[in-house]
Amino acid sequence: MDAFRDSYSSSYRCSYHAFLSFRGQDTRKGFTDHLYRALEQAGIHTFRDDDEIKRGEKIESVLEKAIQESQVSIIVFSKDYASSRWCLNELLKIVERRNTDRRHVVLPVFYDVDPSDVRKQSGSFAEAFARHEKRFSTEEMDKVELWRRALRDVASLGGMVLGDRYEGQFIQDIVEEIRNKLDHAALDVAPFSVGMDYRVRRLNMWLQDGSNDVGVAVICGMGGIGKSTIAKAAYNRNFGRFQGSSFLADIRESSEQPNGFARLQRKLLSGIQKGKAKKVYDTDEGTSRIKQAVGYKKVLIVLDDVSNRDQLKAILGMREWLHPGSKIIITTRHDHLLKAHEVFEKFMVQELDEDESLELFSWHAFRQSHPEEGYMELSRHMVQHCGGLPLALQVLGSSLSGKSVEVWQSALQKLDVIPNDKIQKVLRISFDSLQDDHDKNLFLHIASFFTGKKMDYTSTMLDSLEFYTRIGIENLVDRCLVKIQGSNRLVMHQLVRDMAMEIIREESPDDPGKRSRVLQKDAFNILRKLSGTENIKGLMLNLASKRTFVGCHKKRCHDEDYDGNCSRRRRLGFFAWKPIIFSSTNSASASNETDFEAEAFRRMHNLELLMLNNVNVRGSYEEFPKSSICLCWRGFQLKSVPENFYLENLVVLDMRNSSLQNVWNGIRFLPRLKILNLSHSHGLRTTPNFLGLPNLERLILKHCINLVEVDESIGYLEKLVVLNLGGCKNLIKLPILRSVRDLDLSGCSKLVLGANTTATTDHLQSTACEMKKLNLLSPKSWYSIWSSVSPRKNIESSSFSLASLPHSLTSLRLDHCNLSEIPSALTMLPSLEYLDLNYNPITSLPESMNNLVKLRTLAVEGCRNLTTLPELPHRLKELNGRGCTSLKRITNLPNLHISPPTHPLSDDIMDSGLWYYNIVLDSNLWYCGKLVDVVSLFNTPTFSSFDIKLLKDIDLFDLKPNGGIEVPRNNFCARRRSKGTFECGIFSIFVHESKIPDRFNYRSMGMRQRALGGDYGCRMRLNGK
Known part of the structure; x- marks a missing residue:
């Protein structure tokens, strides 16, 4: 137990309310005795040194312990108090107690003495100290000075002065004051306050x-x-x-x-x-x-x-x-x-980390800072279940204290099925405080399906389910039920999720088919037994790929995102949970066991959200409910979506990792669809026709490795803002795009960047107007007249080129695209903020790069042939050039003369030393071994030899002054024999520590040196004469 916890715990093991310090010869049988009895009668348990305790080593330890175990010390100063070395030493112990624990209350009582005599050691106190100084040797005078200081400190606290009052009233006033002090004494803090x-x-x-x-x-x-x-x-x-x-x-x-x-x-x-x-x-x-x-x-x-x-x-x-x-x-x-x-x-307040959690749990379970032998693994599982929540660690640790290993194992299995009631009651207060059913249902949906998902993805899906998602999530964040963390993802504590699952279970304790949301094994049993009902609004089932099944336990098990023996929980969101793992000796029978009938969905008339993974369904897809708004079916095993599978109400269609070769035949009108994700569908060779998807906003085809072309109708999607084709290594043809803001073509090394499209803007706009008219029609009417006005008949051959990129583009990823040249047309994108050109065989960038006025991030990592960087845009904030082994010169870095950063930067950036005013250079840029010149910043010429004399050691060449710069010890630019910079009229050289000339009288090397107004990263400073 650490010292902090000791100090906090000690006061709550107090044996006495008050400790009474006094000069017995003066007041024992009179004033002090009356005060002691009055305190006891008032219920204030008081320690006093009585005559029955013999003086000596034993009494000294008893008194010291009593001081430590009292909440208040009452010091009765009388005329002869200072003549007693015993009293003065006792006073030192009281002052020491107060200095180590500010909660300890000290009340000085001045009985027939003036407080100034005590504070200044005058009057009878001066006489007493004169006698002490005569008795003590010179070496012992330090003790006398400690007594004087203690008297000054305590007398300065103020206190109770008898003056001309009656003793009886004076004692009552003291008792009342002590009662008030005790009311304000240290509060009871939970024991074992780890961390x-x-x-x-x-x-x-x-x-x-x-x-x-x-x-x-x-x-x-x-x-x-x-x-x-x-x-x-x-x-x-x-x-x-x-x-x-x-x-x-x-x-x-x-x-x-x-x-x-x-x-x-x-x-x-x-x-x-x-x-x-x-x-x-x-x-x-x-x-x-x-x-x-x-x-x-x-x-x-x-x-x-x-x-x-x-x-x-x-x-x-x-x-x-x-x-x-x-x-x-x-x-x-x-x-x-x-x-x-x-x-x-x-x-x-953040959760305890793993080590702190284990220590706190151990104090409650074992009354020591670590688990007993044989309990370590079980303790770690318990700690993982608690997720750093002190309340859970305390409750579960105390409940298992003194129990056998078998009881621990049983308790751990039970926790994975039935949450601890004491913990749930505390957590449920936040849920009950939500003001309406809307926010409560939103919370249950997020807990069931969207933990770990990005905010914008979640909002799109839940908005389509008629939730007011943004304001609702704000209310959940406000009550600490949900957090929004890195990459804008929704995060929920596991015990809070457990609470949500228990709330859902309480809707129908014995029949999962009548609950609003069903997950994993409950979903499996419902589909197997065809027991679904109209109560179900959301269903999730994740089966392990290429696994087989023998049976499913009927135990009451909510969100089954952990392995079968309930030994390890997972805390990730949808499709990141631990899938149900099954086994069977007969693969053929196993395949039949894990196939479900489409009829299982027939009674789920209100099913809005369906999330499946590696689930195979036999029968007519016409049985699926037409109410579905969000369909996420990963590992879809058919080669094409059946025509009788009703999709018209979908807002989100996610079929990544599918076996699709052709999404659907012809044109399907899905007027509400906003997100289409077919990523990692390795059999897909072409995209569907997009003319029936007028409201599509996000199209994600990442790593569709056999995709050859994208249908030309994509050019008519006015609302498409995100197009991800990353990793489509066989993509050859991409049509012209209209309004995309985020385009990922990384790894599209075969993409033909042809001439500008021949399709005219006027034609695209006129076709778009026709499509808007069609969008107002019902699906039936739309199909009936489509053939007569279909713009597909008039689509002219068009091909994508960098010059044809839409001006709406804000993010462009072209890494691994085998580009040897970047056309200047790329620099004419007025809205571009992020540009990734990593790992391309380019030798240079267009001189007009500074036309990209909004560019904030430029990545040229791994461009081994790149030799120079031109003048860069003034808003550039981040430049990543790791592994540009041929890079020798950067024409300029913008905004170099603005004040140093006032906000903290990351440790990596600080340690690299590569922050310069308001631009951040990725520390990996300094793996560019040939980089010697950044115009307006620094120049590092190479020296070939050193002479004995300093002036001959340094050949200055024709250096020109540059702006201020700090050079870190780990500067990879300085890997050659030795280098120097000329900055602000000062010439600096870089040499190995073993080669520093002896004439350098002042040397220092440390983890940090103050420079440019603050401590930033590792520095080495050499001063020579």
Whole structure:
């Protein structure tokens, strides 16, 4: 257990409320005895050193332990206190306790002495110290100075002064003060706070920043992530720095109770006013009293588990009411509880990592920091199930403590079927807080089918299902039910997904066919038994490719995305889950076992979302429901889509990894289709006719390795914005394109980049107008008149060329296309932002590259014949040239004279040292061993020899001044014998450390050197005389 956890745990093993330190000769049988009894009668358990304990080593250890196990230390300063070395040493122990744990409260009581005498060691205290100094040798005077400092520190805390009061009243005042101190004593923080130190550190820094502004911090995260624990830890460390403090726990639950807001207001006032608050009868009265209370003192207020802004307003009122320097901490599951324009600090709580999770779990399961022998593998499986959620680690670890291996194995299998109820109750609060059934159904759909999918893909599919996807996902993110992470993908904690699956199971506990969403084994059984109903809106089934089946257990099993023995869970989304794996000794019978009848879908009249993988269906496809909007059938085994398979309502058709050779015969009118994905369909030789797909937006044909041509009708798709033909290595012909924004032709090495198309723009526009008219017709009418107006009859031969690229293009990938020349027409694309020319045998780029005014990323990796780069566009942000082994010169890099970056860059970029003002050069550019010149930046001539004298060592050649540059130690440009740069009037050379001349008196080599205003990457600086 780390030191931080020790310090936090110790106070919650306290044996005493208070420790009483006093000079027995002065006050034992009088004032101190009366104070002790009054404290005990008030229920304040107090330790005092009585006469029955003999002085010596044993009593010293007993007293030290008592100080450590007390929440408050009361020090009674009397006239003869300082004459006792025992008392002064006891005082040192108390001060040490307070310095190591700021939550420990120290109350000085001045009995018949003036606080200034204690603080300045005057009066009777001066006499006592004069006697000490006579007794001590010179070597021991350090101890006397420690006593003096301790007296100054404690007397400066303020405290209780007897003055001319009656002792009885004075004692009662002390008891009341101690009671108030205990009310504000350290909160009970969960034991074994693994990883708490660094999670609290930033919050502590904010609390201690000394600002005079009223600060607000929001601690946000999913249920059970540790928000309240972090807030308590920060509160315990800092409440003593404020004139008043209050921690209001469980506001969401408390506010729902009768007169709940008024009760919370009174508790807040009691904390701020140290227990003197009167009863609050209504929220208006409470708000008025709070406004008065917080305006004249600096306070720390923690509002725990806030679920809406009304609670903030009712409990605290307006931020402007608070005294300067006050701090408010709010814990919530709602990411957007405060509005964007409001000033506040935000602390997102992340899950524990694997090592932290294992340690926390071990403390609860084994009462030690690591698993016992024989339990390591089971512990790791449990930890993986918890997904770094502290609540789950605590609940499951405690429940398994002291249990046998067999019980652990059984518990692990049960968890994969039935989620732990205690964990589910906490997580379900966020689901129940969703305001309407729309958001709840959206959550269940995402949990079932779209975890791990990109936001735009998910939005397209769910929008077609009449969800208000964008605003709905914002509401889910706000409640920490969903995260949007790298590449704009939707991510959901596994335990939250488990909760969703349990909610779906509760719709019909015993009959999966009557649930709204069915997954994996439930779906398998439904299709096998023909037991589907109209309740089913979404179905997912993923069968392992080329596997066979013997049977399926009937156990209650939700999203089966883990292997059969339930030992390892998977946390990926649709079609990334672990498929059901089956086995059989007879491959023929196995094939029959894994085929399903089309009739199984006949009763699913409301099926909108169908996701299948490597599923084979026999029978008439006319049985499939006509309500389907999203069809994702990967591994579709037929060579063509049957004509009686109703597709007209589809918005998404995903048949990647299929056996299709011809998608369908003739023309099919799918007026709603927006996404068509046929990637990795290796048998596909040509695309379908697109004239019946007027609303198609995304066409993905990636790695259709036998695709030879794309149908010419693609040129009439006005809404097509994404076309991905990456890896279509046999593609020869591509027609002209109209409005594509993202085009991927990577690996299309056989594509004929012919002359400009002969089809006129006027003809394309007129045909498009005809198609718009057709789109207004019903499918039946559309088919009946198609033959008379079909623009296909008038399509003239056209071929794609780089010169014919649409001006709408923003992203173009041409890597591995065997291009030896880039035509200047490519530089006439006004909207292009991303250009990938990697691994082409080009020798140069057009001189007009700077015409690409919006270009931000240029990639020329692996272009081994490329020797120079021309002047580049001014908006360029990233240049990747790894492996350009012939590159010698870059004509310029734009925007070199703008301020250094004010935002953090990635570690890779920092360590490379290759950031220059507002442009980032990929660190791999420096594998270009021949690169010696970047105009306006640096020039690195090669030197052939060194002379003994420094001036003869360096042959300056005819160098011209360049802009400022930092050169990293790992600069691969400097691999030749030695190089130098001339920058800002300074000549620099690069030599191996073993060849640095002895005359260089000042040498330093370190991981970081400050340069250009900050620490950036590895540096080596040599200074010579």
